[in-house]
Amino acid sequence: MSTTAQAISSADAHSAHNYHPLPVVIAHAEGAWMTDVEGRRYLDMLAGYSALNFGHGNRRLLDAARAQLERVTLTSRAFHHDRFADFCTELSALCGKEMVLPMNTGAEAVETAVKTARKWGYEVKGVPDGHAKIVVAADNFHGRTTTIVSFSTDHDARDHFGPYTPGFEIVPYGDLTALAAAVTSNTVAVLLEPIQGEAGVLVPPAGYLRGVRELTRERNVLFMADEIQSGLGRTGKTFACEHEEVVPDVYILGKALGGGVVPVSAVVADRDVLGVFRPGEHGSTFGGNPLACAVALEVIAMLRSGEYQQRATELGDHLHRELNLLVGGGAVTAVRGRGLWAGVDIDPALGTGREISEKLMERGVLVKDTHGSTIRIAPPLVISKEDLDWGLDQLRSVLGG
Template structure:
């Protein structure tokens, strides 16, 4: 009989995964058993400062008391009805999320990829019903180096060969242009274009922040050309960059915003498409759905997340602590860091390849009690919970300095 997890070491648990788990991830060799706030603890009792926060799913830290309380309270009442019936939590969730984001309507789903797929379907339906694009001719303009998820439709318009290879044939209807290039985007838009779909900041690509004016330019261009602007804020949204949404840094209001990750408070998967009534209003019963989308437990947790953001406290923390993060990384430029990009509590840090790959640097940080994750080549991402303290943040930067200047 297999020994209970709590009696097995990290090494034993990692070895136990090998024959039974599909190898779709390459995790760091740390086995997390418990967590609180910005800290996690492995099965041996070693503590680590979490500087990844579940790729922004844990914006409010691990087990935030208000979110845990909301989940417990709802678990004692009702967890799932499906959308075959109404439930008493969904209306408030939709109303408050719409108000928080400055939009009219909400389409609740579960995962980020579902939100993206929903956004694609909505854009196409709008193009046929409202814009008058001939049937099955709608196109969507996307950016190179994007990351919107892992479904076959989404990887079909990725430029990451690891994500694409072996999964075709892919759905047509997408045009890929360079990110941060308005001229290329304009050239790709024609009468068949339903929407432009971009990340306001490209997370998986290494926290790539576009030039000032790019997002405003996308908004102006899509209005002028008569197509939709769909912003994927699944990683960048809900406080991460110092604003509720990253597009707010340029005062931009897209037609549709895709949300996920942090919307579930690190407890349950919750995603949503929020947008104008003109676009979300094209859906009719039976045309789109989700068994778990908008379930009572998700709505209760999502409402508690919105309550935290309504105060503005977490957006302010991300902005204020982001200055400490940026200043700390600036001090490391030329001392193992060759460049970085940061906005709020989110940074992509390019490490001198002579010092190590992103994976190697992440493993060294792990040995120092800091958890981060590599992306491409020698780039690592830093995205601590918005509950991190200034002292904890400075400690993490100090650990990065140590692994860069002392080597392995």
């Protein structure tokens, strides 16, 4: 049995089967490339669902982590530490907001945003206790905690995990009329992904985010933007909301904020929103720990240069030009996305998204399928144009182009 087969067999025997990974076992990674236990190299065209925007083993991020590892890694929030104030100050400034509530994972940040909106609704807006409603979009993906799957429309994520948490209203994504109809006096927030990632990189109709912003402002409702995948450079802007010149009340961040080194997430908003919390009402042992803050501070500094946003714009324009050339040729039925992020719908006659992903893996390219015959392409923002073109060549070959 090969080393790969042995590793997969052992994992299958001793780990819960909550994932169905491609049959590759990674042992090393650098930049946009990964190497498996057999020594074969693969071009990473997924980037850890945008957690690896700055590539594998980014020297600046590793140096920041190493320096902090030698000093202090964890204090818990029982004490102050010397990286926390700088992290909160710099992240607030990056978002144009006043306060930060740090957590670890994206799902934790979404849960935190839900609690924030409800508490704001009761204590600031004046919604009767226990009656707060949050409007969300169909086909959303905000995580898989018990509360979050309660407002998911994905049967795999939701079925047989009830009873479900009440207080959510689901409307079609991109439909302002339906959204307006769902907002009532008890609505405390609208929670949306500016681009729906798991759904297949769905970009809403032009003007939708501006319409959401206007509606929520008029109705005294918080607009909470889940920028966990779309934010921090992926779409060519620091935040995907910027494409419509929209600033939400609440940013929900994660993935790339930890640089692919440690899990870091945060809810960022002004004082009139996050100021509702008092000691003991929310927390996390590891949230805002010194190591996380050190890495995230370096991420923020890298984003301030604008280099990564520019790369995502320029390479993203190239990516979408090349992918759109495949539409209508009998292999690709649609391409969506923004920046270095694309959802590619493959003609089902050629295979499922999983089958196409496996064929690409055999040619040294790693992507991930979603929803039938759709594959997602989201390489690290540090990928070279030559490597990106090589990956696209492999896709053409798999599709018979």
